[in-house]
Amino acid sequence: MYGKGLRPLSIATVAMLTLSLSLVFFYAPLDGDQGFIQKIFYLHVPLAITALIGFVVGAVFAVLHLRSGDSRWDAYSYVSIHMSVIFGVAVLITGGIWAKASWGHWWVWDEPTLVSFLIVFLLYATYYPFRYAIEDRDRQARYASVFAITAGAFVPLNFMAVRLAESLVHPRVFATANGGLPGSMRLTFLCSLAAMALLWVTLVKFELTAKSASGQVKRLRRALDAPAPGATSRIAPEVS
Protein backbone atom coordinates (compact mmCIF):
# COMPACT_ATOMS: atom_id res chain seq x y z
CA MET A 1 0.00 0.00 0.00
CA TYR A 2 2.31 2.71 -1.27
CA GLY A 3 -0.52 5.20 -1.70
CA LYS A 4 -1.41 5.23 1.99
CA GLY A 5 -1.11 8.76 3.38
CA LEU A 6 -0.47 10.27 -0.05
CA ARG A 7 -3.38 12.70 0.18
CA PRO A 8 -2.40 14.38 3.52
CA LEU A 9 1.21 14.43 2.33
CA SER A 10 0.19 16.18 -0.91
CA ILE A 11 -1.90 18.73 1.02
CA ALA A 12 1.01 19.40 3.41
CA THR A 13 3.35 19.85 0.43
CA VAL A 14 1.07 22.34 -1.31
CA ALA A 15 0.58 24.25 1.97
CA MET A 16 4.33 24.32 2.64
CA LEU A 17 5.15 25.42 -0.93
CA THR A 18 2.57 28.21 -0.68
CA LEU A 19 3.97 29.32 2.68
CA SER A 20 7.56 29.27 1.45
CA LEU A 21 6.74 31.22 -1.72
CA SER A 22 4.83 33.78 0.36
CA LEU A 23 7.82 34.15 2.68
CA VAL A 24 10.23 34.44 -0.25
CA PHE A 25 8.37 37.26 -1.97
CA PHE A 26 6.59 39.04 0.88
CA TYR A 27 8.69 38.50 4.01
CA ALA A 28 12.36 37.91 3.29
CA PRO A 29 14.26 41.19 2.89
CA LEU A 30 16.13 42.06 -0.28
CA ASP A 31 19.76 41.09 -0.16
CA GLY A 32 22.11 44.06 0.20
CA ASP A 33 24.58 42.70 -2.33
CA GLN A 34 22.52 40.87 -4.96
CA GLY A 35 19.15 42.56 -4.53
CA PHE A 36 16.09 40.85 -6.03
CA ILE A 37 18.15 38.21 -7.87
CA GLN A 38 18.95 36.59 -4.53
CA LYS A 39 15.33 35.28 -4.45
CA ILE A 40 16.57 32.49 -6.74
CA PHE A 41 18.61 31.24 -3.79
CA TYR A 42 15.42 30.10 -1.97
CA LEU A 43 14.58 27.75 -4.84
CA HIS A 44 17.98 26.71 -6.17
CA VAL A 45 19.74 25.79 -2.91
CA PRO A 46 16.88 23.77 -1.31
CA LEU A 47 16.52 21.90 -4.62
CA ALA A 48 20.25 21.10 -4.62
CA ILE A 49 20.31 20.01 -0.97
CA THR A 50 17.21 17.82 -1.46
CA ALA A 51 18.65 16.23 -4.60
CA LEU A 52 21.96 15.42 -2.89
CA ILE A 53 20.28 14.02 0.22
CA GLY A 54 17.97 12.03 -2.09
CA PHE A 55 21.01 10.38 -3.67
CA VAL A 56 22.26 9.39 -0.21
CA VAL A 57 18.78 8.11 0.72
CA GLY A 58 18.86 6.01 -2.45
CA ALA A 59 22.16 4.53 -1.25
CA VAL A 60 20.66 3.71 2.16
CA PHE A 61 17.76 1.87 0.47
CA ALA A 62 20.28 0.05 -1.70
CA VAL A 63 22.12 -1.14 1.44
CA LEU A 64 18.79 -2.41 2.82
CA HIS A 65 18.16 -4.20 -0.47
CA LEU A 66 21.53 -5.94 -0.44
CA ARG A 67 21.13 -6.92 3.22
CA SER A 68 17.59 -8.29 2.91
CA GLY A 69 17.28 -9.20 -0.76
CA ASP A 70 13.81 -7.62 -0.69
CA SER A 71 13.04 -6.12 -4.12
CA ARG A 72 10.88 -3.47 -2.44
CA TRP A 73 14.04 -1.68 -1.25
CA ASP A 74 15.43 -1.77 -4.78
CA ALA A 75 12.28 -0.01 -5.97
CA TYR A 76 12.68 2.61 -3.21
CA SER A 77 16.32 3.11 -4.19
CA TYR A 78 15.50 3.40 -7.89
CA VAL A 79 12.69 5.91 -7.34
CA SER A 80 14.79 7.98 -4.89
CA ILE A 81 17.61 8.26 -7.43
CA HIS A 82 15.16 8.90 -10.27
CA MET A 83 13.52 11.78 -8.37
CA SER A 84 16.88 13.24 -7.35
CA VAL A 85 18.03 13.23 -10.99
CA ILE A 86 14.88 15.21 -11.91
CA PHE A 87 15.61 17.62 -9.06
CA GLY A 88 19.20 17.74 -10.35
CA VAL A 89 17.98 18.92 -13.76
CA ALA A 90 16.07 21.71 -12.01
CA VAL A 91 19.19 22.61 -9.98
CA LEU A 92 21.36 22.89 -13.09
CA ILE A 93 18.83 25.04 -14.96
CA THR A 94 18.02 27.36 -12.05
CA GLY A 95 21.73 27.57 -11.19
CA GLY A 96 22.54 28.54 -14.76
CA ILE A 97 19.94 31.32 -14.70
CA TRP A 98 21.26 32.59 -11.36
CA ALA A 99 24.84 32.50 -12.64
CA LYS A 100 23.86 34.47 -15.75
CA ALA A 101 22.05 37.08 -13.64
CA SER A 102 24.83 37.40 -11.06
CA TRP A 103 28.07 36.72 -12.89
CA GLY A 104 27.04 37.33 -16.49
CA HIS A 105 27.79 33.72 -17.54
CA TRP A 106 25.52 30.67 -17.74
CA TRP A 107 28.28 28.45 -16.43
CA VAL A 108 31.62 29.01 -14.66
CA TRP A 109 34.05 26.13 -14.99
CA ASP A 110 36.46 27.21 -12.24
CA GLU A 111 33.75 27.19 -9.57
CA PRO A 112 34.07 23.92 -7.53
CA THR A 113 30.43 23.86 -6.33
CA LEU A 114 29.02 23.97 -9.85
CA VAL A 115 31.45 21.50 -11.36
CA SER A 116 31.16 19.05 -8.47
CA PHE A 117 27.35 19.06 -8.72
CA LEU A 118 27.62 18.47 -12.47
CA ILE A 119 29.96 15.51 -11.83
CA VAL A 120 27.50 14.01 -9.32
CA PHE A 121 24.61 14.58 -11.75
CA LEU A 122 26.45 12.97 -14.68
CA LEU A 123 27.46 10.06 -12.46
CA TYR A 124 23.81 9.39 -11.64
CA ALA A 125 22.77 9.95 -15.25
CA THR A 126 24.74 6.77 -16.03
CA TYR A 127 22.55 4.84 -13.56
CA TYR A 128 19.81 4.36 -16.20
CA PRO A 129 21.91 2.86 -19.04
CA PHE A 130 23.76 0.82 -16.42
CA ARG A 131 20.47 -0.70 -15.21
CA TYR A 132 19.12 -1.01 -18.74
CA ALA A 133 22.18 -2.98 -19.86
CA ILE A 134 21.39 -5.91 -17.53
CA GLU A 135 18.61 -8.26 -18.62
CA ASP A 136 18.20 -10.46 -15.55
CA ARG A 137 16.04 -8.66 -12.97
CA ASP A 138 17.83 -10.00 -9.87
CA ARG A 139 21.27 -9.20 -11.20
CA GLN A 140 20.04 -5.83 -12.40
CA ALA A 141 18.74 -4.99 -8.91
CA ARG A 142 21.94 -6.19 -7.21
CA TYR A 143 24.30 -4.31 -9.52
CA ALA A 144 22.15 -1.18 -9.36
CA SER A 145 22.30 -1.33 -5.55
CA VAL A 146 26.09 -1.57 -5.62
CA PHE A 147 26.18 1.41 -7.98
CA ALA A 148 23.79 3.38 -5.73
CA ILE A 149 25.93 2.70 -2.64
CA THR A 150 29.21 3.63 -4.34
CA ALA A 151 27.79 6.79 -5.89
CA GLY A 152 25.94 7.64 -2.65
CA ALA A 153 29.21 7.48 -0.70
CA PHE A 154 30.74 9.83 -3.26
CA VAL A 155 28.14 12.55 -2.56
CA PRO A 156 29.21 13.55 1.01
CA LEU A 157 32.89 13.14 0.04
CA ASN A 158 32.32 15.50 -2.84
CA PHE A 159 30.51 17.96 -0.56
CA MET A 160 33.42 17.98 1.91
CA ALA A 161 35.98 18.40 -0.88
CA VAL A 162 34.13 21.45 -2.17
CA ARG A 163 33.94 22.93 1.34
CA LEU A 164 37.68 22.45 1.73
CA ALA A 165 38.29 24.15 -1.62
CA GLU A 166 37.11 27.45 -0.01
CA SER A 167 35.91 29.24 -3.08
CA LEU A 168 35.62 33.00 -2.90
CA VAL A 169 32.83 33.14 -5.46
CA HIS A 170 30.07 30.79 -4.33
CA PRO A 171 28.51 32.00 -1.03
CA ARG A 172 28.47 29.80 2.07
CA VAL A 173 25.07 30.53 3.58
CA PHE A 174 25.43 28.65 6.85
CA ALA A 175 28.96 29.84 7.58
CA THR A 176 29.52 30.74 11.21
CA ALA A 177 32.38 33.11 10.50
CA ASN A 178 32.00 36.41 8.58
CA GLY A 179 28.23 36.39 9.07
CA GLY A 180 25.72 33.78 7.91
CA LEU A 181 22.08 34.36 6.93
CA PRO A 182 20.11 36.88 9.00
CA GLY A 183 17.11 35.53 10.94
CA SER A 184 14.30 36.32 8.48
CA MET A 185 16.28 34.96 5.53
CA ARG A 186 17.21 31.84 7.50
CA LEU A 187 13.56 31.20 8.40
CA THR A 188 12.51 31.62 4.76
CA PHE A 189 15.30 29.36 3.61
CA LEU A 190 14.41 26.63 6.12
CA CYS A 191 10.73 26.80 5.07
CA SER A 192 11.77 26.47 1.41
CA LEU A 193 14.01 23.55 2.30
CA ALA A 194 11.16 21.84 4.17
CA ALA A 195 8.83 22.47 1.19
CA MET A 196 11.32 20.93 -1.26
CA ALA A 197 11.93 17.95 1.02
CA LEU A 198 8.16 17.40 1.31
CA LEU A 199 7.79 17.72 -2.46
CA TRP A 200 10.53 15.11 -2.96
CA VAL A 201 8.89 12.68 -0.51
CA THR A 202 5.45 13.22 -2.08
CA LEU A 203 6.71 12.64 -5.62
CA VAL A 204 8.67 9.54 -4.56
CA LYS A 205 5.53 8.15 -2.91
CA PHE A 206 3.46 9.11 -5.97
CA GLU A 207 5.88 7.36 -8.32
CA LEU A 208 6.01 4.25 -6.11
CA THR A 209 2.20 4.16 -5.99
CA ALA A 210 2.02 4.35 -9.80
CA LYS A 211 4.65 1.61 -10.14
CA SER A 212 2.82 -0.53 -7.60
CA ALA A 213 -0.47 -0.08 -9.51
CA SER A 214 1.29 -1.07 -12.72
CA GLY A 215 2.78 -4.12 -10.96
CA GLN A 216 -0.65 -5.15 -9.67
CA VAL A 217 -2.07 -4.94 -13.20
CA LYS A 218 0.72 -7.24 -14.43
CA ARG A 219 -0.02 -9.66 -11.56
CA LEU A 220 -3.69 -9.65 -12.45
CA ARG A 221 -2.84 -10.26 -16.10
CA ARG A 222 -0.71 -13.26 -15.15
CA ALA A 223 -3.43 -14.61 -12.81
CA LEU A 224 -6.06 -14.29 -15.53
CA ASP A 225 -3.68 -15.69 -18.11
CA ALA A 226 -4.53 -12.72 -20.28
CA PRO A 227 -2.44 -11.74 -23.36
CA ALA A 228 0.37 -9.20 -22.78
CA PRO A 229 -0.33 -5.59 -23.85
CA GLY A 230 3.03 -5.06 -25.60
CA ALA A 231 6.45 -3.82 -24.63
CA THR A 232 7.03 -2.88 -20.99
CA SER A 233 9.91 -1.05 -19.33
CA ARG A 234 13.00 -3.11 -18.57
CA ILE A 235 14.71 -0.36 -16.56
CA ALA A 236 12.26 0.25 -13.76
CA PRO A 237 11.94 -2.43 -11.11
CA GLU A 238 8.59 -4.14 -10.84
CA VAL A 239 6.75 -3.21 -7.64
CA SER A 240 4.25 -5.71 -6.26
Place this chain on the structure above:
Amino acid sequence: MFELLAATPALPLDEAGKYVAGTYIVFVVLLVVYVGIMAMKLQRIERELRELAGFAEQRKRDEDREEVGADV
Protein backbone atom coordinates in the same frame (compact mmCIF):
# COMPACT_ATOMS: atom_id res chain seq x y z
CA MET B 1 -6.21 38.84 0.80
CA PHE B 2 -6.42 41.94 -1.42
CA GLU B 3 -5.37 44.10 1.55
CA LEU B 4 -2.38 41.86 2.10
CA LEU B 5 -1.40 42.11 -1.55
CA ALA B 6 -1.85 45.89 -1.49
CA ALA B 7 0.38 46.16 1.58
CA THR B 8 3.23 44.23 0.00
CA PRO B 9 5.78 45.97 -2.17
CA ALA B 10 5.43 45.57 -5.93
CA LEU B 11 7.75 42.95 -7.37
CA PRO B 12 10.64 44.63 -9.19
CA LEU B 13 10.14 43.06 -12.59
CA ASP B 14 13.11 44.78 -14.20
CA GLU B 15 16.29 43.07 -15.37
CA ALA B 16 16.60 41.01 -12.16
CA GLY B 17 12.89 40.19 -12.08
CA LYS B 18 13.17 38.60 -15.51
CA TYR B 19 15.70 36.07 -14.22
CA VAL B 20 13.83 35.39 -10.98
CA ALA B 21 10.56 34.87 -12.87
CA GLY B 22 12.38 32.62 -15.35
CA THR B 23 13.79 30.47 -12.55
CA TYR B 24 10.44 29.93 -10.85
CA ILE B 25 8.71 29.33 -14.20
CA VAL B 26 11.29 26.63 -15.07
CA PHE B 27 10.54 24.94 -11.75
CA VAL B 28 6.77 25.02 -12.38
CA VAL B 29 7.20 23.78 -15.97
CA LEU B 30 9.34 20.83 -14.82
CA LEU B 31 6.71 19.99 -12.22
CA VAL B 32 3.91 20.18 -14.79
CA VAL B 33 5.86 18.01 -17.27
CA TYR B 34 6.43 15.41 -14.55
CA VAL B 35 2.75 15.41 -13.55
CA GLY B 36 1.82 15.14 -17.26
CA ILE B 37 4.06 12.07 -17.71
CA MET B 38 2.57 10.50 -14.59
CA ALA B 39 -0.93 11.24 -15.90
CA MET B 40 -0.09 9.38 -19.13
CA LYS B 41 1.15 6.40 -17.11
CA LEU B 42 -2.07 6.47 -15.08
CA GLN B 43 -4.12 6.51 -18.29
CA ARG B 44 -2.23 3.45 -19.52
CA ILE B 45 -2.89 1.60 -16.23
CA GLU B 46 -6.58 2.51 -16.43
CA ARG B 47 -6.77 1.26 -20.05
CA GLU B 48 -5.07 -2.02 -19.12
CA LEU B 49 -7.39 -2.48 -16.14
CA ARG B 50 -10.45 -1.90 -18.35
CA GLU B 51 -9.06 -4.42 -20.84
CA LEU B 52 -8.49 -6.99 -18.07
CA ALA B 53 -11.97 -6.41 -16.63
CA GLY B 54 -13.42 -7.04 -20.11
CA PHE B 55 -11.27 -10.16 -20.46
CA ALA B 56 -12.44 -11.51 -17.07
CA GLU B 57 -16.11 -10.76 -17.85
CA GLN B 58 -15.84 -12.46 -21.25
CA ARG B 59 -14.28 -15.52 -19.63
CA LYS B 60 -17.08 -15.62 -17.00
CA ARG B 61 -19.73 -15.42 -19.75
CA ASP B 62 -18.04 -18.25 -21.67
CA GLU B 63 -17.92 -20.41 -18.53
CA ASP B 64 -21.63 -19.74 -17.78
CA ARG B 65 -22.54 -20.64 -21.37
CA GLU B 66 -20.57 -23.91 -21.14
CA GLU B 67 -22.34 -24.80 -17.87
CA VAL B 68 -25.77 -24.15 -19.45
CA GLY B 69 -24.75 -26.29 -22.48
CA ALA B 70 -23.67 -29.16 -20.19
CA ASP B 71 -26.99 -29.03 -18.26
CA VAL B 72 -29.02 -29.23 -21.50
